[in-house]
Amino acid sequence: MKLDTVTKTETLDLQKMIISKIRDLINIKNLEPGDKLPSERMLSEKFEVTRSNVREAIQKLEFYGLLKSIPQSGTFVANIGVTAMNGMIEDILRLEEPDFKSLVETRILLELKTARLAALRRTEQDLLKMKEALDAYTEKVLNGEDAVQEDLLFHLAIAKACGNSTMNTFMLIITPEIITNFEKYHVCDENQAQKGIQEHTEIYEAIKTQNPQLAKQKMKEHFKMLYQYCYNI
Amino acid sequence: MKLDTVTKTETLDLQKMIISKIRDLINIKNLEPGDKLPSERMLSEKFEVTRSNVREAIQKLEFYGLLKSIPQSGTFVANIGVTAMNGMIEDILRLEEPDFKSLVETRILLELKTARLAALRRTEQDLLKMKEALDAYTEKVLNGEDAVQEDLLFHLAIAKACGNSTMNTFMLIITPEIITNFEKYHVCDENQAQKGIQEHTEIYEAIKTQNPQLAKQKMKEHFKMLYQYCYNI
DNA sequence: CATACAAATCTGGTTAACCAATTACAGAAT
DNA sequence: ATTCTGTAATTGGTTAACCAGATTTGTATG
Missing domain, CATH: 1.10.10.10 (Winged helix-like DNA-binding domain superfamily/Winged helix DNA-binding domain)
Structure with missing residues (x-):
């Protein structure tokens, strides 16, 4: 090694x-x-x-x-x-290897934007994909199972719906490293997963009703604990 | 071909x-x-x-x-x-090939953030590098020469100073394509280059005096025409 | 002297042989 | 039965030979 x-x-x-x-x-x-x-x-x-x-x-x-x-x-x-x-x-x-803080900081920046853009540009098909990911996530959490993957797929569905292929690519690049670090540091616990259902749903509804400001706002709330965690390492 | x-x-x-x-x-x-x-x-x-x-x-x-x-x-x-x-x-x-609009949209998002972060985190050495790039740019413009490269290097110096290696990497990834497209579509003309000196200087001063809000604001103004151009293609 | 053309050379890309380290397994020793 | 061990097969990585197309060079011809 x-x-x-x-x-x-x-x-x-x-x-x-x-x-x-x-x-x-x-x-x-x-x-x-x-x-x-x-x-x-x-x-x-x-x-x-x-x-x-x-x-x-x-x-x-x-x-x-x-x-x-x-x-x-x-x-x-x-x-x-x-x-x-x-x-x-x-x-x-x-260029140095990205640290976890850099990754999270960049993720938050990207996702506040993709949520906003998705609310503006999402197609009906995008909405369908997001709904599927949201349902899969909800089901896993309600069964008490680990739902990190489904969580992530919901966020990637938003990135896809934002209509910006560059941001979509960047999200794909940082996602695996985010997951790995999440699992390493055990960022998410049980209550957060429960709370995540509501937050995800609110984000989805904001994008569905094409309300960009609300989508961004709900995404911000969703990242609140992550944000704090990131700056307390 | x-x-x-x-x-x-x-x-x-x-x-x-x-x-x-x-x-x-x-x-x-x-x-x-x-x-x-x-x-x-x-x-x-x-x-x-x-x-x-x-x-x-x-x-x-x-x-x-x-x-x-x-x-x-x-x-x-x-x-x-x-x-x-x-x-x-x-x-x-x-994943599809990134279009110019995606690139510019992502660049603006990244640079508004890097400017803000650079104002918060820049070291004295970062400041020195930025000053060098700024002077090189100014000299070229005043001589009436093409200064696209020096322009870009100033922006990369900011990305470097922002202390986020992920954003720095992403800036490096999109930069060449931005340049190519700029030269292809002739985005920048003479007056803009002249005006660019003042804007660059203002961004530099904001970062120097560690004023993140002002840095972001000045960067936003700097991208104003680019923004319009991007959405008028 | 200029030009057309063909052969030789040079190019990045691809392939097949090779390498060292790991792994699997059979058989011996305990 | 279990553990150790040596050998053979397997692995991803590396290297050298090979390929087809582009380029250069040299020569013959007008």
């Missing part, structure tokens, strides 16, 4: 090393948007790493929109200038 | 097919959190695709925290129940 962590850290450091060397190369060669980088093979030789390592680093920079690989042709600097490139790579290199 | 798009779509469809088959398998076999999936080789044979295809699908599900691969051991269902797993996979399969 310890070993696993070590090797993982090592490969991460290696990738960061390669990314920073690619950045240096772009600066030294004064490459501009659209210019071609040396081939993966050349880079791997120059940096004395395997081609796989180079590919992974390139793919990461591609994920952040800084490079663009074209099959059978080459890897190119994206349509972003050198200045922005340098700034963003610096940020990417220094 | 057309061909490229077609093949990319095909591989995406293939991946979605594999992901849904993995989901079906988990349901049929009643796999629970911690249970082991069949090996990659077996899956590739069962689904009649290459092992690489299976690996990519698994890695995507790993990115969303639904699976966990352990070297020389196997791939395991993450600590999330079947219900949540099914719901999330359905969402992942239906």
Whole structure:
């Protein structure tokens, strides 16, 4: 287990090393948007790493929109200038693992917005999905069973109904980590689950009646205890 | 170009097919959190695709925290129940490419918050970085040059200063696409750049004097035209 | 000298062989 | 019967060979 962590850290450091060397190369060669980088093979030789390592680093920079690989042709600097490139790579290199507080803070921000937008934009089909998730949640809680998953699915149904695919994606990204931490720290207890039924229902009704302010307000109340918990760690 | 798009779509469809088959398998076999999936080789044979295809699908599900691969051991269902797993996979399969409006809407949401948080939490070093970015931006604009990159770097400096790594990551993710679209649609013109200097300075001062409400307010004003533009497409 | 064209080279992507660590299991020792 | 142990099979990860298409280069032709 310890070993696993070590090797993982090592490969991460290696990738960061390669990314920073690619950045240096772009600066030294004064490459501009659209210019071609040396081939993966050349880079791997120059940096004395395997081609796989180079590919992974390139793919990461591609994920952040800084490079663009074209099959059978080459890897190119994206349509972003050198200045922005340098700034963003610096940020990417220094990015740290998200802590629980960051996750919760971001979740609350996103969900107050998705609730509001869902009230404005939800379709009848969205409403149906939300109702299903709400019923599943209610049933579980009334049976005294753990309902963390159903809770989450209700919130994801709202994210889906908000009509903003970016926010929907972000909710999907943070959700698993939220669940894991919830279970680790036992955030929710029994009374809260009972209380959650009413709160969920109120949120659902606000979205159904297309009342954005009320939806946001009810979501805020729903997050009240979570908010306090988050700031008392 | 057309061909490229077609093949990319095909591989995406293939991946979605594999992901849904993995989901079906988990349901049929009643796999629970911690249970082991069949090996990659077996899956590739069962689904009649290459092992690489299976690996990519698994890695995507790993990115969303639904699976966990352990070297020389196997791939395991993450600590999330079947219900949540099914719901999330359905969402992942239906995720669509983000449109410009979604991006801008999300950016505004994030930046109103990062400005506020930065005013509360910025360190002296954060302040220094922001000042550098602000000066670089000002100089470019006064020289009549394009300053989209410097503009962006100032905003990223705020995101960094907000002390929330999740929001910082999200800002980095949407930034390149925002830039690309800005340049495509020519969102910013000359006067706006001039006006931008004052607005940036006001945001900076609000964060410097640790006035969260003012910081948010100034950021809101800064996004005023962007907001209108976004809703007039 | 310019241009057309074909062969050779170079490209990112893919595949199959390989690796080291883990796991499963048979059989021996207690 | 139980525990230990050594071997063989299995695992995800890695590497090197291979692929098809793009690009360059060299040559012949007008």
